[in-house]
Amino acid sequence: MDQETAQILFSEGAVLVLLDVPPGTEFGIDYNAWNTGPNFKGVKMIPPGIHFVYYSARSGRGSDVAPRSGFFYNFKAKEVLVKKWDRLQEDITSGGVSQEEVERIQSNKKELDRYLGAYPYESYKKWVSMTNHITEPVMESLQPINKTICSVAQFVSERSDTKTRKEDAIKTTDKTTVSHDDDDPRLPKMDTIPGTQIRFSEIPKKKYPEGATPSEITKYSIDSSYVTVKIIQSKNLPSNHILGEVQFAFICFLIGQTYDAFEQWKLLVHMLCTSEEAMADYPALYNEFISMLHFQIKDIPEDFFIDIVSRNNFLTSTLQLFFSNLESSGISENVLQRGLKFRDNLTKRFKWDFTTELDEDAPVVVE
Structure with a gap:
């Protein structure tokens, strides 16, 4: 300095x-x-x-x-x-x-x-x-109510005693055998302490609008634009609020060591990468999104990237879809060129080939 x-x-x-x-x-x-x-x-x-x-x-x-x-x-x-x-x-x-x-x-x-x-x-x-996209409104809307972000979820046990747990166990045994995925009724029931969870956007399960035609249902089941726009509009904040949330989630998992934030980051990145229609409607947002992904991928340590981020080929397959959508969405030339430059940069660094179409819809590694 x-x-x-x-x-x-x-x-x-x-x-x-x-x-x-x-x-x-x-x-x-x-x-x-x-x-x-x-x-x-x-x-x-x-x-x-x-x-x-x-x-x-x-x-x-x-x-x-x-x-x-x-x-x-x-x-x-x-x-x-x-x-x-x-x-x-x-x-x-x-x-x-x-x-x-x-x-x-x-x-x-x-x-x-x-x-x-x-x-x-x-x-x-x-x-x-x-x-750069984490503004004070973004920060305040996402932080837990108690303002503390913990790498391990905080739980509280529902009030119970040995007698009530024994009764629950008997009831369950009388009905059917408990599967391995069910909670053991003999143990205390645990709930997350109110006010301790990060208030991430809830991504709608329904990917198409009410009253959608069969063709629209088919379209929006592949194209996430309806969900992306719905989240953007529901926040009553500038459209790049969604980028602030992606950055917030990234910092929470990379520095805050919060796994739930990693899951939210993956969901948001995949949603934005598969929103072909939104790419043409929000060119400024996607211009910033490409820059943001560039810095985030650059910041992930090599061993962390291999062990976690690329597990199940999440990022490579998602980016394959993203680059394909960029070239077919009618997006502005400026955003397209930035996206292609980003693609070339990834290919050079990780030896990924995003130009070869595969049955598994994933890039191959260039030897």
């Missing part, structure tokens, strides 16, 4: 103050993570905008690490955000910090400065390219 940028960030950048964080805790912001030391009290010089803060508690012996938790936050210029470590919950919270304490910290930033780590500005450009 040059001296001029450092001075600007020092005066205009935001500060995240974290009190009472135990030494050895895994802590990160955006693409940067560390193990905290005994004097750690937060991060300074944070560029204004949306960032992802995450952390994992360690056991007293330092070997076991708790599942990752985190939150998105839109930092304002010169803002000082104060949070505290809850030792009982092993979590970061705004509770337990009085207004008086916040004001004292804000008025003594210089004294606190030596206990704050500087935001690694060298990775900021990459972060912006991966989150």
